[in-house]
Amino acid sequence: MTELSRNxxxxxxxxxxxxxxxxxxxxxxxxxxxxxxxxxTKFHGIYQQDDRDLRPERAKKKMEKAFIFMxxxxxxxxxxxxxxxxxxxxxxxERANGTIRLTTRETIQFHGIIKSNLRPAIRAVxxxxxxxxxxxxxxxxxxxxxxNPDKPKLRAEVLGRARHQQSPASAHPRLx
Numbered sequence: 551m552t553e554l555s556r557n558x559x560x561x562x563x564x565x566x567x568x569x570x571x572x573x574x575x576x577x578x579x580x581x582x583x584x585x586x587x588x589x590x591t592k593f594h595g596i597y598q599q600d601d602r603d604l605r606p607e608r609a610k611k612k613m614e615k616a617f618i619f620m621x622x623x624x625x626x627x628x629x630x631x632x633x634x635x636x637x638x639x640x641x642x643x644e645r646a647n648g649t650i651r652l653t654t655r656e657t658i659q660f661h662g663i664i665k666s667n668l669r670p671a672i673r674a675v676x677x678x679x680x681x682x683x684x685x686x687x688x689x690x691x692x693x694x695x696x697x698n699p700d701k702p703k704l705r706a707e708v709l710g711r712a713r714h715q716q717s718p719a720s721a722h723p724r725l726x
Contacts, residue, residue, distance in 0.1 A: 560589055567593050581617035581665050595622045595682025596668070619663040621646075621671060622653070622685040629709060630658075630680075632699045637678035645671035657685060 554562060561567065569590040574583035583591065588598045600615035608616060623638075638658060642650045647662025663671050675682060698705055 557589055560586055561593070564590055575665060575669060578666070580614060582614070583665070591619075592687040593684070594672075595624060595685035596620070596672075597622075597686060601662075617665065618661070619665065619668050621660045621663060621668075621675070621682050623658045623660075623675060623680050623682055624685040625657060625680060634678045634680060637674065638680075641671055641674045641678075645674065 560569075564586075567590050569587045571583065571587045571590060571594075574587045577583075582588075583598060591598065597620045598617060599620055600617050604616040608614070638650055638660075642648055642660055645663055645667040646660040649661060651659040651661065653659055660671065672682060
């Protein structure tokens with residue numbers, strides 16, 4: 551029998567990727583979550599980071615890093631409705647650093663979420679009928695479609711293409 555890698559062993563012993571994430575998020579003493587939970591949160595579409603701009607100043611003062619989180623959304627079917635976009639704008643303004651980042655991986659990320667805002671941000675994502683599950687880690691990626699309601703014909707064409715993209719080969723005709 552092959553020995554599992556550290557992350558595979560962590561997943562196997564994590565109670566279905568729960569680990570101690572819930573307890574760690576309730577711990578107000580630190581802005582971070584423990585290393586094992588940091589690895590598990592990736593499978594929930596969440597990365598723990600620290601504010602690089604504040605790193606040198608905080609290190610000089612022997613302070614804890616200014617921990618923040620990034621959440622990457624999974625957009626099922628690649629379709630994001632205009633009302634979902636508006637909900638995401640509100641989440642970015644209320645729970646993150648005010649930005650919505652469209653990624654080269656064809657999804658959306660929120661940056662600058664402090665630990666106390668993480669649960670409400672993810673809850674609001676769910677309320678918008680979206681989620682972050684399997685948006686990071688060792689999983690397949692997704693394709694999104696433009697949401698511009700002023701160009702319905704173009705939107706329909708792009709949506710058809712997004713739904714058609716099933717594999718990397720179909721995204722590049724020369725590889726098909």
